[in-house]
Amino acid sequence: MRDVAVIGVGMNRWGELWKKSLREIWTEAAVEAVDDAGVDTVEAMYVGCMSGGLFVGQEHLGALLANQLGMGPIPGTRVESACASGGLAFRQAWMDVASGLHDVVLATGVEKMTDVDGGAATDALATAADQEYESYHGVTFPGLYGMMAHAHMHQYGTTRRQMSAVAVKNHHNGSLNPLAQYPQEITVEQVEGSVLVADPLRILDCSPITDGAAAVVLAPLGLARSLTKQPPVRVAASAHATDSIALHERGDLAWLASTEGAARLAYGQAGITPGDVSFCEVHDCFTIAEIMVIEALGLAPRGCGGSGAESGATALGGKVPVNASGGLKSKGHPVGATGIAQVREAVLQLRGQAGDRQVEDAHWGLTQNMGGTGASTVVHVFERV
Amino acid sequence: MRDVAVIGVGMNRWGELWKKSLREIWTEAAVEAVDDAGVDTVEAMYVGCMSGGLFVGQEHLGALLANQLGMGPIPGTRVESACASGGLAFRQAWMDVASGLHDVVLATGVEKMTDVDGGAATDALATAADQEYESYHGVTFPGLYGMMAHAHMHQYGTTRRQMSAVAVKNHHNGSLNPLAQYPQEITVEQVEGSVLVADPLRILDCSPITDGAAAVVLAPLGLARSLTKQPPVRVAASAHATDSIALHERGDLAWLASTEGAARLAYGQAGITPGDVSFCEVHDCFTIAEIMVIEALGLAPRGCGGSGAESGATALGGKVPVNASGGLKSKGHPVGATGIAQVREAVLQLRGQAGDRQVEDAHWGLTQNMGGTGASTVVHVFERV
Numbered sequence: 001m002r003d004v005a006v007i008g009v010g011m012n013r014w015g016e017l018w019k020k021s022l023r024e025i026w027t028e029a030a031v032e033a034v035d036d037a038g039v040d041t042v043e044a045m046y047v048g049c050m051s052g053g054l055f056v057g058q059e060h061l062g063a064l065l066a067n068q069l070g071m072g073p074i075p076g077t078r079v080e081s082a083c084a085s086g087g088l089a090f091r092q093a094w095m096d097v098a099s100g101l102h103d104v105v106l107a108t109g110v111e112k113m114t115d116v117d118g119g120a121a122t123d124a125l126a127t128a129a130d131q132e133y134e135s136y137h138g139v140t141f142p143g144l145y146g147m148m149a150h151a152h153m154h155q156y157g158t159t160r161r162q163m164s165a166v167a168v169k170n171h172h173n174g175s176l177n178p179l180a181q182y183p184q185e186i187t188v189e190q191v192e193g194s195v196l197v198a199d200p201l202r203i204l205d206c207s208p209i210t211d212g213a214a215a216v217v218l219a220p221l222g223l224a225r226s227l228t229k230q231p232p233v234r235v236a237a238s239a240h241a242t243d244s245i246a247l248h249e250r251g252d253l254a255w256l257a258s259t260e261g262a263a264r265l266a267y268g269q270a271g272i273t274p275g276d277v278s279f280c281e282v283h284d285c286f287t288i289a290e291i292m293v294i295e296a297l298g299l300a301p302r303g304c305g306g307s308g309a310e311s312g313a314t315a316l317g318g319k320v321p322v323n324a325s326g327g328l329k330s331k332g333h334p335v336g337a338t339g340i341a342q343v344r345e346a347v348l349q350l351r352g353q354a355g356d357r358q359v360e361d362a363h364w365g366l367t368q369n370m371g372g373t374g375a376s377t378v379v380h381v382f383e384r385v
Numbered sequence: 386m387r388d389v390a391v392i393g394v395g396m397n398r399w400g401e402l403w404k405k406s407l408r409e410i411w412t413e414a415a416v417e418a419v420d421d422a423g424v425d426t427v428e429a430m431y432v433g434c435m436s437g438g439l440f441v442g443q444e445h446l447g448a449l450l451a452n453q454l455g456m457g458p459i460p461g462t463r464v465e466s467a468c469a470s471g472g473l474a475f476r477q478a479w480m481d482v483a484s485g486l487h488d489v490v491l492a493t494g495v496e497k498m499t500d501v502d503g504g505a506a507t508d509a510l511a512t513a514a515d516q517e518y519e520s521y522h523g524v525t526f527p528g529l530y531g532m533m534a535h536a537h538m539h540q541y542g543t544t545r546r547q548m549s550a551v552a553v554k555n556h557h558n559g560s561l562n563p564l565a566q567y568p569q570e571i572t573v574e575q576v577e578g579s580v581l582v583a584d585p586l587r588i589l590d591c592s593p594i595t596d597g598a599a600a601v602v603l604a605p606l607g608l609a610r611s612l613t614k615q616p617p618v619r620v621a622a623s624a625h626a627t628d629s630i631a632l633h634e635r636g637d638l639a640w641l642a643s644t645e646g647a648a649r650l651a652y653g654q655a656g657i658t659p660g661d662v663s664f665c666e667v668h669d670c671f672t673i674a675e676i677m678v679i680e681a682l683g684l685a686p687r688g689c690g691g692s693g694a695e696s697g698a699t700a701l702g703g704k705v706p707v708n709a710s711g712g713l714k715s716k717g718h719p720v721g722a723t724g725i726a727q728v729r730e731a732v733l734q735l736r737g738q739a740g741d742r743q744v745e746d747a748h749w750g751l752t753q754n755m756g757g758t759g760a761s762t763v764v765h766v767f768e769r770v
Contacts, residue, residue: 051438245445
């Protein structure tokens with residue numbers, strides 16, 4: 001398989017974009033990525049989207065968006081794995097280039113979530129859980145992650161304050177990201193005084209409902225310097241693992257086995273250990289998720305993820321900055337786009353183009369994108385070359 | 386890229402399977418494919434499904450079904466391109482094996498369409514058309530294909546009788562397929578006396594709403610004989626092309642440009658011409674579609690596809706048998722499964738295991754799977770080795 005690089009990135013300002021359609025917000029990001037790479041065309045494209053059907057009544061996005069971009073008849077393929085759809089679209093694009101099938105491939109993600117009311121959005125998201133054993137009985141994602149949070153607090157003594165510190169950190173980082181949906185700083189007191197959603201999770205523990213898109217261009221590493229003036233960033237690893245979708249089938253509610261598995265594969269491919277990671281973008285759909293993810297990635301000992309944000313270890317300037325972009329919490333979480341936006345952030349950091357939120361001396365960046373309560377995880381590792 | 390073979394196939398009896406859930410019908414097909422190959426495990430899997438969200442309230446099928454099969458934590462990826470979802474899932478699995486990433490990969494397709502009422506099923510299918518320019522205004526697929534049929538009749542003199550002959554032929558073939566949803570023979574008089582759906586298309590011009598699944602196992606051709614006792618079938622070509630999703634953006638309503646484009650690529654990869662094709666399985670979602678597809682595949686001159694079934698050229702025993710399986714028309718059309726079932730039929734034919742519907746001396750088989758009114762087409766060519 002060929003070494004692959006990311007040579008272009010794009011993303012629009014995320015938020016409640018009521019005046020724009022799915023195809024419009026997607027096109028903004030896709031055009032920016034192609035322009036950033038400086039290429040004239042792409043040979044194939046992938047679209048990560050969780051549920052165009054339920055959110056906007058539109059499936060068949062691969063063909064629709066290839067045509068929207070004026071790139072038809074190129075292959076356009078939509079990939080879905082709930083909130084990990086973007087990460088998986090990137091992985092399929094990587095596979096496409098690595099295999100030698102195509103040279104210049106566009107990987108994108110999009111979700112338009114605010115064209116339906118809040119209840120319908122929650123119902124649409126609940127299709128990422130097990131319909132027969134979870135969603136049908138009324139449990140939604142705040143409830144599922146609430147149970148996971150309780151398990152983690154019970155087993156390891158993780159505190160309310162530690163979860164609050166994750167939200168405060170990520171909103172601080174997001175305040176440095178001009179494309180974030182909620183770039184305002186928040187305090188521990190605001191988090192802990194915010195409305196309860198599903199005990200112990202409060203509204204400021206939860207990532208928002210967002211419209212948004214992101215896109216990146218991939219090419220063989222060997223061709224990157226002839227295709228673009230941007231510093232190429234190497235894809236050092238791509239890994240994907242699954243777990244039971246229903247929580248009741250897992251041995252331990254306080255452990256993300258799919259993230260552990262994907263991370264182990266990814267470290268092996270990249271030839272690094274967790275200690276080598278300069279920064280990471282992880283799937284903080286809820287504050288407890290970030291805590292559990294950094295443990296499963298080996299960036300904190302099992303049960304000790306709670307101290308990461310509270311101690312400053314995961315802050316900008318800390319030992320391993322986590323979610324310098326603001327994460328899902330502050331940047332927003334248009335579910336199909338999230339995994340691609342993580343890749344964009346990793347690329348900007350490794351190029352040294354991350355502005356006020358730049359991580360110093362970044363060499364290895366890791367992205368972790370997760371579907372449901374961790375039934376699927378996609379991990380990528382990127383290297384500055 | 387490595388040469389790839391199909392080493393196992395599976396499919397359940399299609400129909401209105403009200404007593405079985407999506408995961409159950411999928412598992413029947415997947416287990417049969419793994420058993421048919423005789424392998425102990427698979428390393429990755431793909432699921433083609435058009436809209437688990439709208440039909441059964443379940444997205445995230447890659448993880449769900451990997452776990453259902455007891456194969457977690459392997460990567461499970463869902464791929465969607467409307468009614469071409471199965472063909473595209475096969476293509477991604479082919480790419481995975483061809484790239485060298487994994488050796489034994491399961492490609493599957495599934496749709497559970499009868500858990501919603503007929504109107505909701507039609508609405509769900511309409512998400513494969515252009516929501517903003519077509520579906521929103523009330524046009525559904527029989528209406529869109531009705532317009533294409535009128536254009537073809539106007540431009541080329543295609544007749545009502547020629548479309549009827551497609552339905553009669555495919556139901557005859559389906560009567561020889563023990564897994565077909567509607568295996569009964571029908572007559573021209575029955576087709577032409579059946580209720581009008583969208584002029585000129587009558588109910589017996591239309592493929593049905595179906596529950597069903599299909600699965601195949603892929604492996605490197607070089608390992609096939611050591612992995613399985615079944616005769617391996619080589620994947621000689623994989624091609625995917627797109628077109629505008631909305632009919633009004635096309636130059637010619639009576640021509641399937643994405644099928645023409647994908648076929649041209651596929652013939653080039655396989656190193657063959659249309660005249661070499663022993664048989665094909667094509668996307669006869671409506672009778673007019675089969676007529677247009679065989680033209681775009683180069684199996685009939687442009688405008689002359691109508692005579693294929695009427696003259697017997699596309700019948701079993703004819704020059705190039707088309708839809709020996711019964712096609713979507715008689716076998717059924719669980720949209721995400723259709724492309725995989727086409728591959729299964731091609732493999733059975735090339736193994737010489739197609740029973741009463743066996744094509745004599747088959748060497749090259751072609752499958753053509755199409756999304757919407759042809760906004761996406763996936764073509765594969767298979768060779769007996």
